[in-house]
Amino acid sequence: MAAAEGLQREPTEKEIRLVIAASSAGTIFEWYDxxxxxxxxxxxxxxxFPSGNETLQILLVWAGFAVGFGFRPLGAILFGYLGDRLGRKYTFLVTVTLMGIATxxxxxxxxxxxxxxxxxxxVICLRILQGLALGGxxxxxxxxxxxxxPPEKRGFYTSFIQASVVGGxxxxxxxxxxxxxxxxxxEFAEWGWRVPFLLSIALLGISLWMRLKLSESPVFQAMKEAGETSANPFKESLTYPGNPKRIFVALFGITGVLTTIxxxxxxSSLSFLRRDMRxxxxxxxWILLIAGxxxxxxxxxxxxxxxxxxxKKPIIIGxxxxxxxxxxxxxTMxxxxxxxxxxxxxxxPVVVTGQQCTTDPFAELFDEEQTGCGKVLETLTASGVAYSVEPxxxxxxxxGGEPVAIEAGWLEDAAARRDGIQSALGESGFDFAKQTPPMANILGIGALILVMGMLSALTYGSVAAxxxxxxxxxxxxxxxxxxxHIGAGYLGGFLPLIAGIIVARTGDVYAGLWYTMAVVGFGLLVAWWGLSGGPPRDFEDSHQAPPTGPAIP
Incomplete structure (x- = not known):
C-alpha cells in the first residue's frame, strides 16, 4: 500500500462536505425505498397476501420483507467485487438505480x-432486486x-451514513x-398506499444527480494508479491473513448486535404498537417520526x-x-x-384447555386443518391477548376463572370467532378498540423509543468507521x-418474521424479544473477545499486512 499512499491527495473541506451530503442523501433515499x-x-x-387468517397474512408480509434481506449477502458479493475492481463511485450509482426501479x-x-x-x-421478485441493490x-x-x-474525524464523518439509515x-x-x-x-387503503412507492422515481433522480457530482475515492484512485487493486476481491477476502477471524467478528460481534437492536x-415497536396494542x-x-x-x-x-x-467501548456499553x-x-410501552x-x-388471566392445543400459523398454506384449540389460540394471538394453556x-x-361459551360457528368462521371471543373478553375489561393514549402516555412511549434509539446509536454510530x-x-x-449483509440480512432482516412466529407459537406478545436477547448476548461475547480496545487505528497501523505483490487471481 505504500505506493498507493504516496499517490493520495488530501480532499478539501468543501469536497468532504459534498461527499457526506451526497452519500448521506443517497443512503436516505435507498433505505426509504x-x-x-x-x-x-x-x-x-x-x-x-390476502388471507382470512390475520396472523398468517402479517407473517407472509414479513416473509416478503425477509426475502429482500436474504439476498443482501449476494448483492454484497457482487457489488463488493465491482467496488473493489471498478471503483466505489460507479458501483453505488448502479445500486441506487436498481433500488429505485424495483421500489x-x-x-x-x-x-x-x-x-x-x-x-x-x-412482489417477491422485486424484493429480491431491492436486497441485491442494498447489499452493495x-x-x-x-x-x-x-x-x-481524515483519520481523527472518521467516526464522526461516517456517522452521517449511520444516521441516514434512520433517516430513510x-x-x-x-x-x-x-x-x-x-x-x-x-382511497388510501385502496390505491393511495402506492404513491409512496412511485415517489421513488423522483428520489432516484435526485440521488443520481447528487452522486454524479462526486469523484472517485482518493484511496481507490491511488491503488488503481499504483496497480494495487485486487484481481479477485471475494477470494482474497476469504484468504487474506487474519481476515476469516475479522469477518467472524464483524458478522456476529458487530452486525449481529447492531442490526437486531x-x-x-x-x-418491532412499530408492529407492537399498531397491531398488538391497537x-x-x-x-x-407520529411517535416514531419524531422519536426517529x-x-x-x-x-x-x-x-x-x-x-x-x-x-469498541460504545458497542459493549450498548x-x-x-x-x-x-x-x-x-x-412499560x-x-x-x-x-x-x-x-x-x-x-x-385467559386460560385455554383442550387436546392438541398448539397453533400453526402456516397451516393454511399447506391446506392443513388446525384443531379447534389451535384456532382459538390463533385468534387470541392476533388480538394481542396473552394466555396460558392447560391440558x-x-x-x-x-x-378470570369464568367460562366463555364457545359457539359451534366460531370454529368454522374466523371472523365470527374473532368477534365472539373479543366480545366475551370485552365484558371482562379487555379493550380491542383503536387506542389514542393520553398525551402523557404518548410522551412516555416516545421517550422509551428514544431510549431504544440511543441503544441503537451506541452499537451502530461508529460501525462504518x-x-x-x-x-x-x-x-x-x-x-x-x-x-x-449476512448479519443484517439474516440476523436482522428475519427478525420480524422469527419474532412473529415465536409470538404466534407462544401467545405471548413479548416472547419475540428473546430472539433479540439471544443474538445480542452472543454478539456481546464475540465483540468483547474480538474487537481491539483503545484509540482508533487504520488497518495498516494495527495489522501486519503481507508484502505487496501481484494481484491474487
Missing part, C-alpha cells in the same frame, strides 16, 4: 384480487466517506403521513465520541444496556399504549460488505 415496504406492511398484506415497481403491481398468485410472486449500497457509501475523511425510515413515515393527510382513508427499536396508526407514525428524527442526532454524537474513546433494558422498555388491555390481562379433554376458554479500519483497502468493499 427498502423501508417503505415495512412501514406499509398492513396494506401490502391486504393487497398482495417503483411495487407501486405498479396489480393486487392479488386482479391477477391472483402472480401478484405476490412479482451500504458498503459503498460507508467506504466512500471513510476514505475521504423517518422519510418513509413522513411520506406516508403526508399521503394520509391528502388522500381520504378509504435497530430492527427491534424501530420495526394504537391508532397515525398516532404510532431526534434519535438521528445520537448516531452523530456516538460517532464523534468513538473518535476519542475508540470503537449491548449490555440492551440486555438489561429491552424487556422493561416493552413492558405496552402498559402506556393500551392500559386497559394490560390491566385486564393481569386481573383476568384437558374438552376445548374450553376461561377469563470500524469496519473500514478492520480490513485492507484493496479488498475493503468486499470484506466489510459480506459479513455486514
Amino acid at each position: 427498502f423501508f417503505i415496504y415495512g412501514t406499509l406492511a398492513g396494506l401490502i398484506g391486504a393487497a398482495f 417503483a415497481g411495487v407501486g405498479m403491481i396489480p393486487s392479488a384480487a386482479s391477477i391472483g398468485l402472480a401478484a405476490p410472486i412479482i 449500497e451500504y458498503g459503498g457509501a460507508a467506504i466512500y466517506v471513510a476514505e475521504h475523511a 425510515f423517518v422519510l418513509s413515515i413522513l411520506v406516508v403521513l403526508a399521503c394520509r393527510a391528502v388522500i381520504p382513508a378509504e 435497530w430492527y427491534t427499536a424501530f420495526f 394504537v391508532d396508526e397515525s398516532t404510532v407514525e 428524527f431526534i434519535s438521528m442526532s445520537f448516531y452523530l454524537i456516538v460517532g464523534k465520541w468513538s473518535d476519542r474513546v475508540g470503537r 449491548a449490555i444496556a440492551t440486555l438489561a433494558l429491552l424487556f422493561p422498555i416493552f413492558w 405496552g402498559s402506556l399504549a393500551n392500559p386497559g388491555l394490560a390491566r385486564a390481562a393481569s386481573e383476568n 384437558g379433554a374438552d376445548l374450553a376458554l376461561t377469563v 470500524l469496519l473500514t479500519e478492520m480490513f485492507p483497502a484493496r479488498i475493503r468493499y468486499s470484506s466489510m460488505s459480506i459479513p455486514y
Whole structure:
C-alpha cells in the first residue's frame, strides 16, 4: 500500500462536505425505498397476501420483507467485487438505480384480487432486486466517506451514513403521513398506499444527480494508479491473513448486535404498537417520526465520541444496556399504549384447555386443518391477548376463572370467532378498540423509543468507521460488505418474521424479544473477545499486512 499512499491527495473541506451530503442523501433515499415496504406492511398484506387468517397474512408480509434481506449477502458479493475492481463511485450509482426501479415497481403491481398468485410472486421478485441493490449500497457509501475523511474525524464523518439509515425510515413515515393527510382513508387503503412507492422515481433522480457530482475515492484512485487493486476481491477476502477471524467478528460481534437492536427499536415497536396494542396508526407514525428524527442526532454524537474513546467501548456499553433494558422498555410501552388491555390481562388471566392445543400459523398454506384449540389460540394471538394453556379433554376458554361459551360457528368462521371471543373478553375489561393514549402516555412511549434509539446509536454510530479500519483497502468493499449483509440480512432482516412466529407459537406478545436477547448476548461475547480496545487505528497501523505483490487471481 505504500505506493498507493504516496499517490493520495488530501480532499478539501468543501469536497468532504459534498461527499457526506451526497452519500448521506443517497443512503436516505435507498433505505426509504427498502423501508417503505415495512412501514406499509398492513396494506401490502391486504393487497398482495390476502388471507382470512390475520396472523398468517402479517407473517407472509414479513416473509416478503425477509426475502429482500436474504439476498443482501449476494448483492454484497457482487457489488463488493465491482467496488473493489471498478471503483466505489460507479458501483453505488448502479445500486441506487436498481433500488429505485424495483421500489417503483411495487407501486405498479396489480393486487392479488386482479391477477391472483402472480401478484405476490412479482412482489417477491422485486424484493429480491431491492436486497441485491442494498447489499452493495451500504458498503459503498460507508467506504466512500471513510476514505475521504481524515483519520481523527472518521467516526464522526461516517456517522452521517449511520444516521441516514434512520433517516430513510423517518422519510418513509413522513411520506406516508403526508399521503394520509391528502388522500381520504378509504382511497388510501385502496390505491393511495402506492404513491409512496412511485415517489421513488423522483428520489432516484435526485440521488443520481447528487452522486454524479462526486469523484472517485482518493484511496481507490491511488491503488488503481499504483496497480494495487485486487484481481479477485471475494477470494482474497476469504484468504487474506487474519481476515476469516475479522469477518467472524464483524458478522456476529458487530452486525449481529447492531442490526437486531435497530430492527427491534424501530420495526418491532412499530408492529407492537399498531397491531398488538391497537394504537391508532397515525398516532404510532407520529411517535416514531419524531422519536426517529431526534434519535438521528445520537448516531452523530456516538460517532464523534468513538473518535476519542475508540470503537469498541460504545458497542459493549450498548449491548449490555440492551440486555438489561429491552424487556422493561416493552413492558412499560405496552402498559402506556393500551392500559386497559394490560390491566385486564393481569386481573383476568385467559386460560385455554383442550387436546392438541398448539397453533400453526402456516397451516393454511399447506391446506392443513388446525384443531379447534389451535384456532382459538390463533385468534387470541392476533388480538394481542396473552394466555396460558392447560391440558384437558374438552376445548374450553376461561377469563378470570369464568367460562366463555364457545359457539359451534366460531370454529368454522374466523371472523365470527374473532368477534365472539373479543366480545366475551370485552365484558371482562379487555379493550380491542383503536387506542389514542393520553398525551402523557404518548410522551412516555416516545421517550422509551428514544431510549431504544440511543441503544441503537451506541452499537451502530461508529460501525462504518470500524469496519473500514478492520480490513485492507484493496479488498475493503468486499470484506466489510459480506459479513455486514449476512448479519443484517439474516440476523436482522428475519427478525420480524422469527419474532412473529415465536409470538404466534407462544401467545405471548413479548416472547419475540428473546430472539433479540439471544443474538445480542452472543454478539456481546464475540465483540468483547474480538474487537481491539483503545484509540482508533487504520488497518495498516494495527495489522501486519503481507508484502505487496501481484494481484491474487
